[in-house]
Amino acid sequence: GEDVEQSLFLSVREGDSSVINCTYTDSSSTYLYWYKQEPGAGLQLLTYIFSNMDMKQDQRLTVLLNKKDKHLSLRIADTQTGDSAIYFCAESHFNTDKLIFGTGTRLQVFP
Amino acid sequence: GAVVSQHPSWVICKSGTSVKIECRSLDFQATTMFWYRQFPKQSLMLMATSNEGSKATYEQGVEKDKFLINHASLTLSTLTVTSAHPEDSSFYICSAVDGDARQPQHFGDGTRLSIL
Numbered sequence: 001g002e003d004v005e006q007s008l009f010l011s012v013r014e015g016d017s018s019v020i021n022c023t024y025t026d027s028s029s030t031y032l033y034w035y036k037q038e039p040g041a042g043l044q045l046l047t048y049i050f051s052n053m054d055m056k057q058d059q060r061l062t063v064l065l066n067k068k069d070k071h072l073s074l075r076i077a078d079t080q081t082g083d084s085a086i087y088f089c090a091e092s093h094f095n096t097d098k099l100i101f102g103t104g105t106r107l108q109v110f111p
Numbered sequence: 112g113a114v115v116s117q118h119p120s121w122v123i124c125k126s127g128t129s130v131k132i133e134c135r136s137l138d139f140q141a142t143t144m145f146w147y148r149q150f151p152k153q154s155l156m157l158m159a160t161s162n163e164g165s166k167a168t169y170e171q172g173v174e175k176d177k178f179l180i181n182h183a184s185l186t187l188s189t190l191t192v193t194s195a196h197p198e199d200s201s202f203y204i205c206s207a208v209d210g211d212a213r214q215p216q217h218f219g220d221g222t223r224l225s226i227l
Binding site for chain 1: 153157160204215216221223
């Protein structure tokens, strides 16, 4: 079955860049997403990328997709304390509307 | 745009009562909504897919008689936890899709359910 893996924890200093990694197993993934979850809240869609793209940039966020290695990353430039949260990657397929979520990465930003 | 409102945000009730959670798409029509459950420090687990005007599709292991889903309009889906017990305590989150399935899911803020 599908499996989406993330590292559990990342700690960075304010102002540095953060890179959150995600690997997935299903090569038929169509869309790949990054969501942010703050404590006690729902998920906020940050960005998403279609599987025929290699990169997508949106302000401080850069998504890189390596289809060969089934590896997705999210880079946050100039990380701020407000970026502290849990980040989930997720994949979906063309013929289904379900999302398969990763395990989540807790990002902690310290001054 | 693409705002999803979930209500209530927190509910505490006695064991044996039924609890209804509402999920509304405020500025778009959602033919499909999803209900998830999230345990502390874990990822989201899909419970069911709710389609407007038809029966919900439940994931394996989710009791459909326990978790009743109704999607009577294009902007509202409800999840009713029937005869709730302490093991049903959890964080429930809904999401909605604006248009076809290739659009991203937009999530509500979740409902924390505590059963005493």
